[in-house]
Amino acid sequence: MAGGGRETVGIILAGGRGERAKPITLESADYIRSKALIPFAGRRLIEWVVDACREQGIRRFYVVAQGLENRNQIKLLLGHGERYGVDIQYSRARFDRYNVGSGAATLHNLEYWDLRDQALVLPVDSIFEFSLAEMEATHRRNGALVTVAAVERTAAEVAGKYGAMQTGSNGLVNGFVEKPGLERISRLFPGAADPDLGALIPTNAGMYLVDSNGLRRAARDPELMRLAQQRLDWGGDLLPWLVGHGLMVAVHPIDRLGDLGSVEDYLLTLGEVLGGGYPQMDQLMEVPHNKEPRYWIDETSLNTRDERTGTTLAQKIEDGSVVIGPGVRIGRHVEIGSGVRMEYADIGDGVELREGARLSRTACGDSSVIGPYAEISDCYVGPMAEVESERRRPVRLESFTALGDGVHLWPGTELSRVSVYPRLRIPTVTGLPPGTSITSAEDLGRWL
Template sequence: MDSLDKKVLKDVSVVLTSGGKGTRNRPISLYSATSMIPKGLMRVMGIPLSELQIEMLRAESIGQFYIITRYLENRDQLSNRFGDGRVRFGVDIAYSEPLEDILNNGSGDAILRNITNHNIPGHSIVLANDNVYEANWTEAVKFHKERGAVITILATQMNPRETIGDYGLLDVDNTAGKVTKIIEKPKSEKELLSALNLSVSARLADIVAQVNTAGYILDNAALVAIAQEDWVVSGRRKKSGEFDMAGNLIKGLVERAYPVYAMVIDNWADLGSNPKYLKSVERALAGEFPSIDKVLASRGYTNIGNNTLVHQRTYERRYNGGKSLKDLVETGAVEIGPNVLIGSDVRIKEGVKIRYSSIEKDSNIGQNAAVSHSVIFPYCIIGENARIERSILGLQVHVNSSGDEPTTIEANSFLGPDISVPRGYHLVGVRVFPPYEFKPDTRTIAGRILMPSQQSYLKSLKE
C-alpha cells in the first residue's frame, strides 16, 4: 500500500457486528445441545468470519477494531479467541460493554451507541459478521469521503426476484451513486413490482437491482450530531420495535435529504442461512474471494492444481509409515478437485473422491468415500463407502458406513454437532439437532427435522 492509500485510511476504524443467535443456521451453528457458535466464528474455508474480516482489514494498515456483541456466548467466545488483538493480529480490539448490549434497541441504536460511547473519531467501516465482503477498501473510503456522505452503503447487484423475503433494495441515482429511496424487503413478487413501479413481471428479468449488504462506511462525527435530533432520540426510545440500521436510521436520513450513497463492491456472500452458507462456500471454493485465498496462503495452504487448496502438513504427512496424501493424489489413488479445500491434519484413505467441497481440520475420510458440494466441519469422521452430497456436517459428526452398509447424506441435509449416523442410513434433506439418536426401524429419512427426545436431552446435560 502506498503512502496516499495509507492517508485515505488513516482515520478509519472497523466495527464488526455479532449480535444474533444464529437461529437460521441451526443446527450447524450449535456447539452442543445447549450452546451456540457465534456468527463471527462460523467458518468459510476453515477461517472464522470475523477473523477473516480482521485479517483482511489489518492488511490495509487499519489498526483499531470494535466488536459489537450481544448475548453471553457471542461476547465470551469472541473475546476469548481474539483478546485485545495485539498479540495475534497486532491491532487493538475493543468490545461493546454488557450494559450497552442490554440497552441496545436494534442495529441502528447499537452502532450509534458504539460510536458515541467509545468516542470513535473519523470514519468507520461496519461489517456484519455473517457476510463475506470483497472490496478495494481504499477506493470505497475515498468514494465515501469525496461525496461527503454521512453513510455509504456497501451494495451488491442481483436480480430483483432474488431479494424477495431476504434483502432490501436501494433506489440509486446511478450518475452520482446517491440513494434516493430505501425499499424494504419485498414479501412477494406483487409487492416487489409495486415497489419498482412495474406492472409486468416479465420486466424483472431485465433489471439489475442494488441491494444493501449490511456493510457501511460511516462519518462518525456527523452521526453523533444527528443522534441528537428528535426523530432519532424518539426512535431509539421506542419500547415496541427496534431502531434498525437500514429500516429506521438510513431510511430516515434519506427521507431528510442527508447525503447517503451506495457503492457496489467487488463481491459479497451471505452465510446467514444453511442453504446460503452452502452456496457461499462453494463460491469461495471457486476463487471468487481473493482475500480468503490470501489468508490461506499465509497459513500453509498450497494449490496442488485443479483449484484445490491443501494444507502442507496434510499433503506431506505419512501415517503409520504409509503413503502420504501427495503419494495418493499423484498415483491416482485419490481424486481431489476441482474446487476443494483440505484443512490441516485431515486423513484421507485410498479410493476417496472429493469435489467442490471444504473438508476442515482433523477430519477423517474413509476408504472409497465420496464427498461433493458439501462442507465438513472439523473433527468429523466419515466411514468407508459413505456418500455426502450437497450437505453440511457440523462439528465432530460421525458417519458410520461400510462396504456392505453404505451411508448416504444428501440434498441439503444439515447435521448438528456430535451426531452419530448409523451404518446403512439414507438421509435426504434432513436437519438433525443434537443429541438426536437414530432409531433402528427407519433407515431412509427424508425432509424431516430430527429433534432429540426429552430423555435424550436430559441425558446429554448429565454427561
C-alpha cells in the same frame, strides 16, 4: 490511515444469535456459539473479517458483543488484536440492554467510544469482495453521512427475497423497498424489469461507511433517540429514517457478498470461496498445494497413512487411488482411505475419511469421521460427528443437510435437507420430509 489522511476504524457487529444458521452455531442443544466463531475454510469467521479489513488499512477495531458467552468466546479468540497486528476493543457488558437492533447498537457505541473518525460498520456473518479505497472515494464525492455497500442484482433475483434501494442520478438513496414482487419492480425499476435493458437493482449488503461525528449528531434527534430505545435495525429502521429526514445516504456497488447466515448460504459461499470467487480471500489463504485442479493440503495430511493400507495420502494421489478435485482444502493430520473422491470440500483438522467415500460441496468439522462409501453432497458435518457407513448400506446425505457437533449416524441413513442438533444418535432412518429439524430424541421418536 485511509481516505486521504483520515483514519477509518472498523466496527464489527458480532452480537447476533445465529438462529438461522443452526445447528452450525450450536455446541449442544441449549448452548449456542457466537456466529463470529463459526469455522470457515480453516479459520473462524471473525478472523477472516479482521484480516481482510487489516489488509485494506484498518488498524483499529471495535467489537459490539452481546452477553457473557458471546463476548468471552470472541475475546478468547482475538484478545486485543495482538496476533493480528491490530487493536481491538469490546463493547461494555453494561450496555448490552441498549443493543436493541444493529442500528441501536451502533449508535450507542459510537457515543460510548467517542468515535469521531470515519468508520466501516460490518456484520460478522458475511464476507465481502470490495475496495475500501473506492468506497471511501464514493463517500467523499457525495458528502454522505452513510454510504451503503450494495450488491447489484437482477429483477428475478430481487423479487420477494431482497430489499431494494431507489437511487437518483446523483448516487444518493431516496427510498427503500422491502422485498418487492416483480409487478412492483416493473413500476419502480422499469429498466430492471425489461429483459432487453437488463438494468440491475442495488440491494443492501449490510456494510456501511459512516461519518461517526455526523451520525452521532443525528442520533441526538428526540425521535431517533426513542427508536434506539425500542428497536432499531440498520436496514429496516435506521437507513429509512435518515433518508426520510433528508440526510445524505449514498450507495456504492461492491463486487460480491457472501452470506453465511444459514446452512444453505454457508455452503454456497464456501464453494464460491474454494472455487476462487473471492480474490481478496485467496490472498489471505496459503498458496494452493496444487494449482490445476486447485486444492490445499497440509503437509501433515500428505504424510498421514491410513490404517487399512498403510499408504500415505501423497502416495494415493500419485497412484490415482484418491482423487482430489478442484476447490478442496484439507487441514492438518487428516487420514484418507483409498477410493475417496472429493471436490469443493473443506476438511478440518484430524478428520477421517474412510475408503470409498464421496464428498462434494461439503464441510467436515475437526475430528469428524466419514465412514466407508458414504455419499455426501451439499452438507455440513460438524466437529466430532461420526457418519457410520458400509458398502452395502452407505449413508447418503444431500441438499443442505447439516449435522451438529458430535452427531452419530448409523449405516443406511438417508437425509435430504434435514438438520440434526448436536450430540444426537440417529439410528438408520430414511424418508424424513425435507426441512425437518431433529432437535431432540423426542423429535426423532416422532419419525420412527
